[in-house]
Amino acid sequence: MSQITDSDTLTTAAVEETAASSVAGIDQTAGDFKYDVKYDFDAGSGLSERTVRYISDVKKEDQWIRDFRLNALRTFLARPLPTHWATRDLENINFDKIRYYLSQGTKPKRTWDEVPADIKMTFERLGVPEQERRFLAGVEAQFDSEAAYSNIKDAVSKQGVIFLNSSEALRTHPEIFRRWFGKVIPTGDNKFSALNSAVFSGGSFIYVPPGVKVLHPLQAYFRINAENFGQFERTLIIVDEGSELTYMEGCTAPKFSTSTLHSAVVELVALKGAKIQYITVQNWAPNVYNLVTKRGLAHEEAEIKWIDCNIGSRLTMKYPGVVLKGRKSRGEVISIALANDGQHQDTGAKMVHAADETTSSIVAKSISVGQGRSTYRGLVHIPRHLKGCKNNTECDALLINTNSRTDTYPAITVRGQDHAVQHEASVSKVSDEMIFYMQSRGLTEAQAMSLAVNGFVNDLVSQFPMEYSVELKRLIDLEMEGSVG
Amino acid sequence: MSQLIIQDLKVSIGDKPVVKGLSLTVNQGEVHAIMGPNGTGKSTLAKAIAGHPDYAITGGDVLLDGQSVLAMQPDERARAGLFLAFQYPSEVPGVTIANFVRAALQARLGESADLDATSYYKKLYEKMDLLKIDRKFTSRAVNEGFSGGEKKRCEILQMAMLEPKFSMMDETDSGLDIDALRIVADGVNKLRTGQLGIVLITHYQRLLNYIVPDFVHVMYDGRIVRSGNKDLAVELEARGYAWVKKELAAASA
Numbered sequence: 195m196s197q198i199t200d201s202d203t204l205t206t207a208a209v210e211e212t213a214a215s216s217v218a219g220i221d222q223t224a225g226d227f228k229y230d231v232k233y234d235f236d237a238g239s240g241l242s243e244r245t246v247r248y249i250s251d252v253k254k255e256d257q258w259i260r261d262f263r264l265n266a267l268r269t270f271l272a273r274p275l276p277t278h279w280a281t282r283d284l285e286n287i288n289f290d291k292i293r294y295y296l297s298q299g300t301k302p303k304r305t306w307d308e309v310p311a312d313i314k315m316t317f318e319r320l321g322v323p324e325q326e327r328r329f330l331a332g333v334e335a336q337f338d339s340e341a342a343y344s345n346i347k348d349a350v351s352k353q354g355v356i357f358l359n360s361s362e363a364l365r366t367h368p369e370i371f372r373r374w375f376g377k378v379i380p381t382g383d384n385k386f387s388a389l390n391s392a393v394f395s396g397g398s399f400i401y402v403p404p405g406v407k408v409l410h411p412l413q414a415y416f417r418i419n420a421e422n423f424g425q426f427e428r429t430l431i432i433v434d435e436g437s438e439l440t441y442m443e444g445c446t447a448p449k450f451s452t453s454t455l456h457s458a459v460v461e462l463v464a465l466k467g468a469k470i471q472y473i474t475v476q477n478w479a480p481n482v483y484n485l486v487t488k489r490g491l492a493h494e495e496a497e498i499k500w501i502d503c504n505i506g507s508r509l510t511m512k513y514p515g516v517v518l519k520g521r522k523s524r525g526e527v528i529s530i531a532l533a534n535d536g537q538h539q540d541t542g543a544k545m546v547h548a549a550d551e552t553t554s555s556i557v558a559k560s561i562s563v564g565q566g567r568s569t570y571r572g573l574v575h576i577p578r579h580l581k582g583c584k585n586n587t588e589c590d591a592l593l594i595n596t597n598s599r600t601d602t603y604p605a606i607t608v609r610g611q612d613h614a615v616q617h618e619a620s621v622s623k624v625s626d627e628m629i630f631y632m633q634s635r636g637l638t639e640a641q642a643m644s645l646a647v648n649g650f651v652n653d654l655v656s657q658f659p660m661e662y663s664v665e666l667k668r669l670i671d672l673e674m675e676g677s678v679g
Numbered sequence: 680m681s682q683l684i685i686q687d688l689k690v691s692i693g694d695k696p697v698v699k700g701l702s703l704t705v706n707q708g709e710v711h712a713i714m715g716p717n718g719t720g721k722s723t724l725a726k727a728i729a730g731h732p733d734y735a736i737t738g739g740d741v742l743l744d745g746q747s748v749l750a751m752q753p754d755e756r757a758r759a760g761l762f763l764a765f766q767y768p769s770e771v772p773g774v775t776i777a778n779f780v781r782a783a784l785q786a787r788l789g790e791s792a793d794l795d796a797t798s799y800y801k802k803l804y805e806k807m808d809l810l811k812i813d814r815k816f817t818s819r820a821v822n823e824g825f826s827g828g829e830k831k832r833c834e835i836l837q838m839a840m841l842e843p844k845f846s847m848m849d850e851t852d853s854g855l856d857i858d859a860l861r862i863v864a865d866g867v868n869k870l871r872t873g874q875l876g877i878v879l880i881t882h883y884q885r886l887l888n889y890i891v892p893d894f895v896h897v898m899y900d901g902r903i904v905r906s907g908n909k910d911l912a913v914e915l916e917a918r919g920y921a922w923v924k925k926e927l928a929a930a931s932a
Contacts, residue, residue: 626732631769634729635783635837636757645782649773649820 239293243267246392249295253361253395256368266381266391273385281538283509287483292455294393294426350408356401357412360428363399370401374432378461378491378517386511387487390426390459397427397458400441402468404434411440411473411659429460433468440471442662454482456507462490462498466520469497475662477669478507480536486512489544492552494520501658503530504539505669513571515544518552529558530651530666533566533598534673542571542589542603551582558589559651562598563673570602578609587617592650594624594643594674622650644674681707681744681760681844683876689738690720690727697723699901700739705845708873712887713880714912715898716920721880722766724898725847729763730756743844758787760844764834764851771821776833777803779821780840806839810866828859835866845876852886864889884916897923 246267250260275284350357356367364371381391402408433439456478464470470490478484484507490498500514516525527543545554560568570589585608591600600621608615624646632642647670648655655663683705690698697720705711715721727734728741730753741748748756771779780803785794803817812832822830831851838846848867852860867877867890879892887895887909895912897905899920904927905911915923 625769628769628771630731630753631765632771632779632783633753634757634763634765635779635841636754636786637783638754638786639752641782641786642754645774645779646771649771652773 240290241267241292241294241393245294249393249395252295253364255364258372259364262376262381263392263394266388267393269382270385270388270392273382273388275385280511281509281540283538284483284485287455295395350410350412353406353408354403355406355408356399358399360397360399360430361395363430367399367401370432371399371430374461374463375430376461378463378489379459379487383487386457386485387459390428390457390487394426394428394459396425397429397460398431398441399429400431400433400439402433402437402439404465405436406434407438408440411442413442425456425458427458429458430463431461431470431472432463433465433470435465436467437465438469440473440659442473442659443476454479456482456484456486458486458488460486460488462488464490464492464496464498464523466494467496468493469499471499471501472514473501473658473662475503475505475658475666475669476507477505478510480506480508480534482507484510484512486510488512488514490514490516490525492516492518492520492523492525494549495522496520497524497526499526499528500543501528501654502541503658503666504541505532505673506534507537507539509538509540511540513542513544513573515546515573516554517546517548518554519548520552521549522551522553523549524552525554527556527558528654528657529556530654531558531560531568532647532670532673533560533562533568535564535566538567538569540569540571542569542573544573545575545585546573547576547580547583547585550580552580553584555585556587556589557654559592559654560589560600561592561594561647561650562600563594565595565597565599567599567601569600570604572604572606574604574606574608574615576608576610576613576615580610581612583608583613585613585615587615589619590650591619591621592624592647593621594647640675644671647674681876682742683761683845683878684742685724685728685739686742687739688724688727688736688741690723691735691737692723692733696737697734697901698727701898701902702739703878703896703903705876705878707844707876708871709894710871710877710879710890710892711894711896712890712892712912713878713896713898713903714882714884714915717882719898720901721898722849725763725849725878725880728756728847729753729761754786757783757841757843762838762841762843762846764831764838764846764848766850766853768822768830768834770823772823774821775818776821776836777817780817780837783837783841803840806836809869810836810839811862812836826859827854828856828862831855831859831863832866835863835870839866839870843875845878847878847880849880850882851879852881852883860886861889884912887912899923899927 243264246263250263277284356363358366376391379387381388400412431439431441462470462472488500492498498516502512502514504510504512514527518525525545529541529543531539531541533539539560542558543556545556547554554574556572558570560570562568568591572587574585574587576583576585587604587606589602589604593600602619604617606615606617624643628646629639629642632645633639637645648667655666658666685701685703688698688701689696701724703711713721723734727736730751736749743759743761748759748761751759781794781799784799788794807814807817810832822833825833851863855863864886879890892909895907895909896903897911897915904923
């Protein structure tokens with residue numbers, strides 16, 4: 195066990211935790227358990243240059259990445275919180291109390307046999323079925339900061355696909371890594387992308403060579419298992435010309451009494467004619483700040499599709515985006531958010547058109563339960579000099595209770611003549627008559643509510659892979675249990 | 680044998696009494712038609728028995744096989760064997776008929792057991808064949824964009840699948856043209872196997888040409904004022920509701 199003993203870091207006067215961290219009336223049993231895990235490396239709590247250097251030391255990183263991290267730290271410290279547009283709840287994050295790096299050892303496990311028994315037990319509790327792993331081409335399971343298990347099916351690696359955790363890829367494939375790393379989301383994009391750039395650890399790296407269609411989705415499970423500990427994964431996916439990839443990530447997290455920060459950065463690069471589909475289903479504990487930057491760069495005739503589903507967390511801020519850089523490229527975001535009591539889902543999408551005949555589509559559906567709040571923020575940008583661009587934006591909100599809240603901030607900037615843009619928005623409420631109708635068929639009020647919510651998102655959920663749509667339905671059922679009565 | 684007993688039932692909407700002491704006994708397998716002019720409390724009776732929260736029961740009782748249902752939630756009443764075929768059924772956007780009925784049947788099993796999907800679809804298709812309903816129908820969202828006839832057929836299909844002991848059919852003929860009416864009535868007749876008790880609520884005698892009732896009751900001002908067999912419906916059609924009103928006025932004078 196090595197530990198930082200920098201007294202400055204450890205004794206930094208802790209600003210009192212003002213946030214009411216226990217959220218009443220939420221059944222989050224799916225993630226409500228924790229195992230005692232022994233950490234081989236621990237950077238302690240608090241953030242300084244020393245923390246960042248410590249992470250680089252543990253990972254035995256090259257000078258360029260050390261410089262990259264330190265530069266990012268300076269950017270992070272210099273930037274104010276974006277509370278001029280975002281919620282002031284961000285001010286309740288106590289950056290000095292967060293542990294920025296934990297690891298069970300830096301070498302990722304390659305086979306299932308090498309995975310420690312207690313971690314296997316955690317996966318069992320998460321309900322990751324054993325046989326599912328055989329179906330999946332490769333599973334990169336992140337346990338705290340490092341991948342505890344990663345295994346690529348022979349067929350996929352034979353196709354030349356590289357699927358590693360990003361720390362390992364940084365060592366073994368620096369030429370591809372360095373070329374694209376930080377290019378889609380620069381360090382200074384926002385305060386939290388800067389934070390991630392300073393302390394990132396884990397996450398996935400995928401490279402698909404030209405002309406390869408990866409038939410099975412690649413999948414990763416993420417999990418936080420330490421109190422007051424932030425996860426800062428960094429995922430970089432490059433799909434070369436004419437290739438196709440589907441990637442799935444899903445998260446459940448245990449319930450804790452103090453705030454937990456999760457701030458990931460995900461960069462996608464789709465080269466000419468490539469297709470990437472990135473699917474997320476997450477169910478964070480109600481004390482997690484989930485502040486994630488996700489963006490893809492679509493080259494000529496490439497297609498990037500984000501399917502993003504957010505359940506749980508205290509505050510999620512996430513706006514998956516596509517920069518449509520190449521002619522005839524396409525971007526799509528499908529977003530589902532469910533905000534329960536004490537939760538704020540601030541989600542949406544960004545579509546930046548930067549070439550002629552580019553097409554983008556955003557469909558966002560949010561559900562606000564109890565005193566939950568959902569916010570849609572959209573940005574669509576089509577500049578004057580382009581021709582033949584199209585955008586379709588649809589955002590629908592469903593309010594369950596009379597004290598539920600939803601806000602919509604669609605920012606669509608279209609200049610020039612030759613574009614087609616459509617925007618539709620709706621807010622609806624589950625009516626008493628609908629609930630009575632369903633009850634008169636024998637469904638309990640909670641079952642009726644749950645079915646109504648599942649119906650509301652059904653057209654989007656049907657685009658998810660089978661196992662995710664089942665999981666999502668179960669999560670919605672669980673969230674709706676306490677919503678009536 | 681199952682029995683539904685409505686005993687001196689009084690129902691109010693807000694402060695306004697609508698059903699004012701109504702009694703009726705329906706045995707398993709019987710079809711009772713309740714006829715009467717608009718605003719006389721027929722739909723209120725059906726919804727109150729189903730447990731609609733807007734309808735307050737101020738007196739009397741409703742017994743299903745000797746057990747009062749009044750303290751039960753609407754879903755408990757449904758699981759106990761009561762069914763309401765709605766005059767204006769709600770849309771349930773995004774939920775297919777197949778999934779809706781499946782969820783309703785699953786709710787009867789509880790959490791311990793899973794509905795067997797294969798036998799469920801087998802039963803669903805059998806009932807659809809019986810009711811002459813196209814296979815594509817059940818993949819549509821419940822009542823979303825349905826015509827009047829489709830809505831009523833959707834209700835009948837649910838009734839066939841859920842196999843209640845007693846069904847209250849509220850204005851099943853409203854909004855139907857003669858062809859749709861015939862199709863819906865054929866469906867109901869196929870479900871008259873001696874097991875199901877039906878309370879058929881209607882304005883018009885024409886439905887009773889297709890679904891021939893065992894008993895006919897005339898409802899007026901919150902009460903049943905006359906009961907008889909199917910001939911009463913014919914007489915009512917010929918003489919109009921004014922006849923009943925006049926008789927009542929004469930009786931109370």
